[in-house]
Amino acid sequence: MLKKNKYKIAFISWMVFVTYSSLSSFEGVDTPGLNIPHLDKAVHFTFYFVASFLGVFCLREFSGRAISKKKVFLIAVLFAIAFGIIIEVLQYALTTDRQGDVWDAFANSIGALAGIMAVKFLFSGNSRLKWEI
Template sequence: MAPASDIPSISIPNLDKLAHSFFHFVFTILWFLFFKKQVKKKNQTKLLIGAVFFSLFFGIGIEILQSRLTVTRNGDVFDVLANFTGALLALFFVLVAKQIRKNQS
C-alpha cells in the first residue's frame, strides 16, 4: 500500500468559491423553511428575501470576523460574492419550485 504522501494532489481552481456558493444555497433554503414554519404569512416571498439577506449578512459578518479576529485567515470579497451567488440561486430555485407546484395544481 502506498503512503498518503505518494497520492497525487488535485488542484481545482476556485473550488472554495463553489463550496461557499453551495453552503449558502443550502443555508438560505433552510432559513426560508424555518421562517415559513415559524411565521404564518401569506406572502412567503418576503420570507424568502429575508432568508437571502440573512445569508448575505451572515457571510459578510464571517468574512469581517475572519479578517479582524484571526491571524491565519483573511476576509475575501470574492467569498462574499460566492455566498451571495449561492443565496440568489436558492431564491430562484424556490421561486421556480413554487411555480412548478402551482402549475401542477
C-alpha cells in the first residue's frame, strides 16, 4: 500500500510541512551569524518548487495516468500557486507575528513554475529518465 501511494504520501506530507512552517510562529528563534539577504524568498521558492514537482507525480499516481501530462502540469502548477497565495492571505489574516507578502507569493509562484519546468526537462523528450512512475 505504501509503495503504491508513495507520491501521494510525499506530496501530502510536504504540503503539511509547508503549511505548518508558513503559519507557525518563529518569534524568539535566533539564528546567530546567519544574515543572508532575501533568504526567505529562496525558502519560499524551494517550498513551492518541491510542491509542484511532487504534485505532478501525485496527480499521475492518483489519476492512474488517465490525465494527460499537459493537464497534470497545469493542475499541479495552478494548485501550487493558489495554495501559496492562500497561505500568504492566511499569514496576513490569522497570525500576529507573520505578515502576508506579495513578494513571497511571487517567489512561491516562480518556484512552482520552476518545479514544473524541472519535471518537464528531466522526464520528457530524450531524457534518460522515463516519465513512467
